Amino acid sequence: DTGVSQDPRHKITKRGQNVTFRCDPISEHNRLYWYRQTLGQGPEFLTYFQNEAQLEKSRLLSDRFSAERPKGSFSTLEIQRTEQGDSAMYLCASSGDRDSAFFGQGTRLTVV
Amino acid sequence: AQTVTQSQPEMSVQEAETVTLSCTYDTSESNYYLFWYKQPPSRQMILVIRQEAYKQQNATENRFSVNFQKAAKSFSLKISDSQLGDTAMYFCAFTPPGNTPLVFGKGTRLSVIA
Numbered sequence: 316d317t318g319v320s321q322d323p324r325h326k327i328t329k330r331g332q333n334v335t336f337r338c339d340p341i342s343e344h345n346r347l348y349w350y351r352q353t354l355g356q357g358p359e360f361l362t363y364f365q366n367e368a369q370l371e372k373s374r375l376l377s378d379r380f381s382a383e384r385p386k387g388s389f390s391t392l393e394i395q396r397t398e399q400g401d402s403a404m405y406l407c408a409s410s411g412d413r414d415s416a417f418f419g420q421g422t423r424l425t426v427v
Numbered sequence: 428a429q430t431v432t433q434s435q436p437e438m439s440v441q442e443a444e445t446v447t448l449s450c451t452y453d454t455s456e457s458n459y460y461l462f463w464y465k466q467p468p469s470r471q472m473i474l475v476i477r478q479e480a481y482k483q484q485n486a487t488e489n490r491f492s493v494n495f496q497k498a499a500k501s502f503s504l505k506i507s508d509s510q511l512g513d514t515a516m517y518f519c520a521f522t523p524p525g526n527t528p529l530v531f532g533k534g535t536r537l538s539v540i541a
Contacts, residue, residue, distance in 0.1 A: 350529075
């Protein structure tokens with residue numbers, strides 16, 4: 316297993332467009348987390364899944380954001396009608412029941 | 428609400444020297460986990476060390492060790508024999524039991540100077 320994988324690594328989009336990011340967790344991990352990180356800040360929690368169930372969503376996750384994890388495997392994070400304030404690094408992490416969280420390399424989103 | 432505070436935005440250290448990064452946290456939980464993560468420039472977040480609050484013994488991982496003071500809610504990271512590859516952002520993070528989402532501090536940018 317090569318760890319947590321995120322795709323794409325970089326995305327440039329025009330304001331108002333929709334974007335979708337994908338995260339493939341470590342295969343035996345049942346928990347999957349999405350975070351957002353802006354320049355000079357620590358990661359901020361967005362949402363997380365245990366298997367296919369979305370257990371918690373942050374207040375940061377506006378109605379324009381939606382996340383899915385069909386079949387409890389990979390996850391997607393979609394942002395509709397992107398705004399310049401959505402520009403950030405989107406990080407995915409996964410963990411087992413008693414494990415520490417392991418992070419992917421992130422998707423850097425730039426909204427122009 | 429749980430919060431994590433890193434009071435040192437930037438630090439520097441000479442190669443081969445020792446440096447200590449500070450972290451304090453606030454929680455009403457009695458059991459929890461604390462972590463230090465490293466994020467090198469343009470690279471992914473890597474787990475450095477983990478401490479379980481019910482364990483009194485401080486965690487160590489090779490050149491990395493922590494000073495965990497539960498009563499003071501303090502969790503500092505000591506890096507011994509600093510290497511150029513230690514240059515990175517270091518984030519302190521907290522989570523209560525149950526693998527709930529991590530709460531991160533704002534990070535400390537560490538530069539190791541040759």
